[in-house]
Amino acid sequence: MSSVPNVAPLLQQANTSLQSGALRSAEETCREVLALDPLNSQAQLMLAGIVGQRDQHRLACDHALRAAQKMGPQTPQHIAAVTLRLIAVGEYERAVQVIRKIDPQRVRIPSVLVEFSQQLSLMEEHAEALRYLDAAMSMGISAESLGYLRGNLLKFLGRMDEAAQEYERSLAVNPDYAFAHWALAYLGVPGDSRARAMRVRKSLDASAASNPDLPYLQYALFKELDACGDTDAAWKALEAGAIARRAQISYHGGEEAALFERLAQATGPGFLATASPADSAKVPIFVLGLPRTGTTLLERILGGHPEVTLCGELNDFRMQLKWSTDHHSLGFLDNVCVDRINDIDYAELGSRYLGHVAWRAPATNHFSDKNPGNFMLAGLILKALPQARIVHLRRNPMDSCFSNMKELFAANSHPYSYSFEDLASHYRNYSRLMSHWHDIAPGRILDVSYEDLVSDPDAQARRVMDYCGLSYDAAQIRVESNATPVSTASSAQVRQPIHTRNIGGWKRYESQLAPLKTLLGDAAD
Template sequence: MDLRPATFPNRTPPMSQIDLQDIWLQAVAHFEREELPEAEALCIKLVERAPERPLAYTMLSRICHAVGLTREATFNAFSASQRCANESAEDILVVATTLLEVNEQQLAHAVLGFIDPANAANADYLLDLGRLYSVLEDQGNALRCIRAARASGRDGAFIAHMESIVLSFLGPIDASIAACEESVAKAPGYGHAHWSCAQYGRKDGAHARIARMQAALQGPDVDVDDTTYLNYGLFKEFDTLGETDQAWNALMAGAQARRSVTEHDAAQETAAYDALIEATSDCFFDICGNVPRDATPVFVVGMPRTGTTLLERILGNHPQIKTCGELNDFRQQMQWANNQRLSLNLDPGIGDFVARLDPHIVGNRYLIKTRWIAEGNALYVDKHPMNFQWCGAILKAIPHAKIIHLRRHPLDSCFSNLKELFAHKYYPYSYALDELATHYRNYARLMRHWHAIAPGRILDVRYEDLVSNPELQARRVQDYLGLPSVEGVTDILANKTVTTTASTLQLRQPIHTRNVGGWRRYAAGMAPVAERLVDLISDYESDLALAAA
């Protein structure tokens, strides 16, 4: 979001307003040129002259965030949040965005409440307001803002697509499809909307959707982003029709396009996992967090697209459990404890980072920061798959925490990641077959390490067992959590909680086994992955056979 408001707002005498605005514009210019010390000095001057205004604090937060100072970034974002009353919608949106950068979701949601969507003066900001509400998992307010924006005449392909996405979370699906088709009609070259239209799994009209995506790929203005979305959309349509050769070709084209703009170093990832394992071996649990035990977080971990959301839905049907979605809080509190920002792609410095963590600070801050979303429940679920990287740190910081690890056949795990177009910069290993196999091997050996240093503390649940005998697996999970077994928890259609993960459309049908072995239809294409994971595949299939015997 642009940092520059129309004017730098303040309540100082008129003669000072010009000076403040000039200082602010200079600060913005320095920030945009990445001249951070100069921008910081000017922001400090603004705080001294107009301490009641929020924007200088937001820039100070972003400067601190950019240089990795998590505590100072959080403090300045908090300071901005305390100065939002009577500010413009434009400036409040800047504050909320800054709060999201430091994972202060509760505060971000609170400051958005200062914006009145019904005020005509705020009409130009309703789309951004709706987008932020959606990011904050408040899909009801997101939809109201989007529809208010459209009613006020702010319309087009992008906003129709936004409405479609939110409706895909909330339902009804027919309305979501209609909004998505409207978006494509308004902008035939808009790749993201084409991709969304393909996700509903409809055979009716598939050939027509394929033809229009192929035509869009030939457009004069198609960019890498459009190319990526259009090819992933073609994969989905061809896959639904069972035309696997065309589907695979489209998938590889889409993955290649996304990989061309994605930063990932498989060797660096391997070195990072080596360092993480080395740093968490001998005596790692000698000193653990001293934390209150009135609430127990349940971490559901694993690779994405391996059944984590399905298990979360089952858990959410238990009356003593609150599900909270994919939280970033544990990672954020580690960053706060060390006052060091982590990159999305781990590097070998992660070993020293984890070794320096104060488990008391991390554990207590995590429990405090998640209290609002747990809503007083004794058990609550944090379903961020990538928390598998932090199982050791979790058990050290919160000794009574529960961790449930979803496992899935290596090739089904890899194929499910390969065919999913994740948000840009997330899961960057998933767009090249060799990097995908390397990541799976790293993930598998890290999980073996956690089991070795914390035997019996992590419950493994196989996806294949979960979908073939959900009642038995639900009882295993409830026993592990120390809960009475409740009948009917596997009826995921009874769970009306909104989910915004990639599984949102799949969860509108009962549990089934159709996706077990889904990689086999693309066995030829997946052969390079299979060759790199021969031993892990053999071990997994042996375990499945033993369990079935």
């Protein structure tokens, strides 16, 4: 708490106003506090939220950083709230620094340790996240979510058998815990899929139709039945899960098409003529495309080179784009962001991006940024970071769409994945936008076919490394030897040697997917 005597009543007054929705009154009171105590962490945190609601994104970033600047003795709950706000505005390094100052053995509030663990995992700090979660669990608390969370961290770290044990521990606490059933089904470890399918069916029978977690059970059932070869029953489960999930999220293919068209118009043929000066000291390698098209596999191949640091799915470019436009768009971009594209200082955007990721790759000049959604920002990346390399993974359209459909993505990620119409619409939108980036930046983006990559990994890896200006070592394609953590949907698959088994995988459900093929039209070929 602040040492200024008359600040505590003002903070209470500000918090009361904030809770009642009186934002202007809360803001005025917070500024009274700051007049007396300029770095008061609680006031700065409240202001970060208030100005963020007004879409003053840069100011929200500033207040969040100030909230972490001089906290003094604070409750663990307040510290967790500060780090969560730092994450929300893209200040990941500062959030990690603050959390690391907290000794998990000295915090006696399990829920706060679990919160710190989840925040660290969001920032790809999975080993640290496991340490905080283990400290929470050492206090003897028991909840079905803890085994699930611990299993996820172990999976990201490549400890698959231990992850399976944790998911089973979660189900021992609550046999109907949907997330654990789903995670275990998608983990890919050996086991009796038929017995697990019966277990999932039992949980489905016990679940109310209104249960928001129902899609997780239905997708788990699909995965287990698919492993058993019972494709008819598996499809029924997948279809039910996709319908249930689609009802929970929002996606409008026409609105996305209009947004991408506006983006293309704002980034016409002369857009890259005034690109920022290249900073050759650091060379980011962006790996992008649709999810489940080999992006994680390619990143693992890159990571076999000693001069490349793997950084995973970073959000830093889109977060610094929000700062540059002073607008917190939901997702990667929106109409307001597109309207401000030509007002951006691209040299500053590139510099801020490199500054915000430097802590992740201190020892190498090359590093990966494998966020598939960066396909929406490829032209902006090239303008802000002319030295960047962009590797675009392409996969057979039907395999691409089906691989997305059979993956239950987190929260609102990839909301187009749950109906044939949405999948076809998004695939066309994505393809048109990538064609546009190729048109305005000929030769700047390297397309890599997933089918070619898994069929002849040596040749394709050489091609990629040559494009990146790096040497090639045949050991790079032995991705199963790479122990770097992976937190994507492919975290289990990339622990295996490269194989071609997934080429044409959609054909196992060819009759059920016929309407999708019709909707894709020429794009399906």
